[in-house]
Amino acid sequence: MSCCAHGVELTAAIGRASSQDEIALASRDLGNGSWQTSLSVPGMHCGTCIQSVEEALSRLPQVERARANLTTRRVAVTWRGTAPPDMIAALAAVGYKAHLDEAEERTFDPEMARLIRALAVSGFAAMNIMMLSVSIWSGAEAETRQAFHWISAALALPTLIYSGGIFYRSAWAALRRGRTNMDVPISIGITLAFGLSLYDTLHHGHQAYFDAATSLIFFLLIGRTLDHAMRQRARGVIGSLIRLSPRGATVERSDGSRDYLPIGEIEPGMAIILAVGDRVPVDGRVVSGTSSLDCALATGESMPVAVTTGSFVQAGALNLSAPVRLVAAARARDSFLAEMTRLMEAAEDGRARYRRIADRAARLYSPVVHLAAFLTFLGWMAVNGDWHNATSIAIAVLIITCPCALGLAVPIVQVVAARRLFDAGIMMKDGSAIERLAEVEAVCFDKTGTLTIGTPRADLRGVAPEALEIAGLLARHSSHPVSQAIAMAAPGAAGRHADLSEVSEQAGLGLEAHLDGQRYRLGRASWALDAQSAADGTVLSCNGKEIARFAIAETLRPGAVETVKLLRHAGLSVTILSGDRSSAVAGIAKALDIEDFAAGLLPGDKVARLAQAKAEGRRTLMVGDGLNDAPALSAAHVSMAPATAADIGRSTADFVFLYDSLAAIPAALDIAHKAGRLVRQNFAIAIGYNALAIPVAMAGYVTPLLAALAMSVSSVIVVANALRLRPAGHTIEEEVAPSAERLRMVAAK
Incomplete structure (x- = not known):
């Protein structure tokens, strides 16, 4: 072998090693020896592509699982x-170029x-x-x-070379590797139509x-462009989340x-200076300063939230009133905003029963149509x-038998439903979850943090x-929940703060101070x-004698009473x-009013x-919401968690609702039934359509032009x-009344 050949091989080997190093650095540690890597595969465009990509990766000995997302490719x-x-x-071997996913948003598609x-x-x-054809049909x-x-x-x-090239390239990529996709019969059809017409001419x-x-190319491209635009619409939700994360931050x-x-270089423990008008770049804790944050994205809270020393803040919140100093608690890819982005990107990953039927139909399509x-x-x-x-x-x-309608039947509904849920403040992790949610007959609630809130x-x-x-x-000297409850209920007494002396807190016991010479x-x-x-x-004591006793009660989550009534009225059993x-x-x-x-x-x-x-x-x-709920969330037919849940709870649940109100549950059920x-x-x-069109076409009553029109329609x-899955209301409360009526109708059936 020549020196030149050795050099080429050495360069390729170095390139592969460099690529593997980059993949290793970009992979997310899942614990227990598992890692997750996100790759961009722009060549995916149909269900057959998903199957080919997932199978190629699953054959690698180290790979445990591969999940392709057609919306984000x-x-x-x-x-x-x-x-x-x-x-x-491995992907290149089956005809798909892949590269490491880029976090930055593309403004040009x-x-x-x-x-x-x-x-x-x-x-x-x-x-x-068509204008020339009209003249010919008129008796030229x-x-x-x-x-x-x-x-x-x-x-x-x-037109065949440039516009039809979209289908030709896809069909050739499939055929040269011994497989087919829906673009193969399309390419054959338009080529034969042109060839026969040229022969007649x-x-x-x-x-x-x-x-x-x-016309066939034109109508097929309309469908493909609409499909791409719809997927970009869902991707736009993810992009709106990405835009909420700044590209960097001022580190002290x-x-x-x-x-x-x-932002990718910010590590836990770094001190961050957050100016007014800046968004929190990563999850962190306030170490100095007092301000108000717009936390609508993270918690659905419509009013500004006051933060001070010790307050935990989540990525994406907007600083409204004064500069504060934070200490980063997580990397950007581990922060709340990144997790919400991953939840939206995962909305199509799970393929439900209907989706699997559509995929099988698409795989059977080519041989059946060619045979017909x-x-x-x-x-x-x-x-x-x-x-x-x-x-x-x-x-x-x-x-006329192009399976565009069959291929779009499920994914289009799931994409629209994911956006519909997002508008209602609900993140869907798994496309199959929307179907499983429509099948539930019982609802089980955890209590603390779910039916009640932490305050x-x-x-x-x-x-x-x-x-x-x-x-x-x-109470204002402690961040303990009981102290905070008393502080919120007590009238303002800022003028007497100077009179307090020797304030101390005993962990697990309470607060002690001196005022006017009394303990x-x-x-x-x-x-x-x-x-x-x-x-x-x-109790509050003065020199060891009780002067007041406080009864502390849990606070029901907003919408809890109405939601439970709604679910029971819909025929669902409710358990705590x-x-x-x-x-x-x-x-x-x-x-x-829950008996069970x-x-x-x-x-x-x-x-x-x-x-x-x-059983x-x-x-x-x-x-x-809690760590102790994670096994139950995983074991249930379908699961939901509030955005305030523990990390593992949010990761395990199929749905995460961002608003405090439990009205998200009937709203999600309503969307699931409609979807x-x-x-x-x-x-x-x-x-x-196919049952009617195929016999008519085989009987010779359809010209190629009419076939193209019928398929596109x-x-x-x-x-x-x-698209009849209508847009969400402006607030989650607007969903409760219509959701109640539709759930009652479902239960009646």
Whole structure:
């Protein structure tokens, strides 16, 4: 082997090593030896592509799972080991170029620009050829007809090469690797239509189907452009989240110097200076300064949220009033905003029962259609022996059976439903979840953090105003939830803060301070009082004597009462599964009028309850938020979690709702039922169209031009039907009333 050849091999080897190093650095550590890598695969455009990409990656020995996302044209690969497998080479072997995913948003979509240019060329040619065809059909003389045919051929040829190249390239990429896709019969159909028309023109025939070939390309490109635009619409939601994350932040070094670092270089522990008008770049904690943040994205809170030293802030929140200093608690890719982005990107990853049926139908399409066209050709040759007529009818069969409507039936509905849910403040992780949600017959709630919110409420009945003022002064020195509840309930007494002295907090016990020469304690009765208290609780004492006692109660999550009533009215059973003490669970159950509840449950106990429900044939929706709920969320038929849930809870749940209100649950159920109906309608439209069109085309009653028109109309009808999933209201509360009525109708059926 020559030195030059050795050099080429060495360069290629170095390139592969460099690529593998980059993949390793960009991979996310999932723990337990597993890693996840996100690759961009721009060549994916149909269900067959998804299957090919996932199968190619799954064959690699280190790969545990590969999930392709057609909307974003990305694939998430989970693998094990110390070094990543050669995923890019594996995809290249089956005809797909791949590269590391880029976090930065693209303002220019080259695929959309290419589709629009191809659509414009085909539209121009189709309209002009149609005008010439009208003259021919009107009875033009032989010389005029022949001239018009040649002009039509001159317009059609560049259209096939440029606009039809989109289908030709895809078909060739499939054929050269021994597989087929829906673009193969399309390419054959338009090529045969053009070839037969050119033959007729050369032999002075009366008819030519240049109009059919160009119109077919035009209508197919309309469907493909609409599909791409719809997917970009869902991708636009993700882009809106990405835009909320700044490209960098001002970092303060240990020596006091400041640098502006790209967001990808910010590490946990770095000090960040957040100016007014800046968005929080990564999750962090305030170490100095007081301000108000717009946290609508993270929590759905419509009012500004006050933050001060010790407050935890999430990426994407907007700083409104004053500069603050943060300490980063996570990298950008591990922050809340990045997680929300991944949730939206995962909306199409899971393929439900309907989606799998559509994929199987698309895989069967090519051989079935080729066989039907071939049998049609043989049949008409046997009938009249006219190869020209037989070929024309076979072309019509190829064109009219294009499975665009069937291929769009499910993904279009799921894309629209994902956007619909996002508008209602709900993130969908898995496309199959929307179908599973429509099947639920029971709803199980965790209590703490789900039916209730983390902020307790102080009952002030029987507390003297002066005692409440002193309690408020003490409580404002602690971030403990009970102290915060008392501080919120107490009247403002900022003028007396200077009178407090020697303020200290005893962990797990309470607060102590001196005021006007007296010692005050706020906390556990057993600690605050000199004498033994008969009943423990939260008390305010002066020199060891009780002067006020506070009853602390949990606060129901907004919309909890209405949501439970709504679910029960819809025929769904409602249960509380909680690990809290029995008295606390019973009180919440009574407030919500829920008769079926269980307390003191361990995580395994909740899973066992859900397994029992499954064995009894009941499909259950689990709604929980904590670390102890993660096994139950995973075991349930479908699951939801609030945005305030623990990280593992949000990761495990199929849906995450951003608003505080539980009204998100009936709203999501409503969307799920509507999406299910639309999917069934789309399948009925696609199947009905093919059942009617194929026999008519095989009988010879359809020209290639009419076949192109019929196929395109069916696709447009399916897309239009999916778009009937109307936009969300302005607030989640606007969804409750219509959701209640529709859920009642579903239950009645």
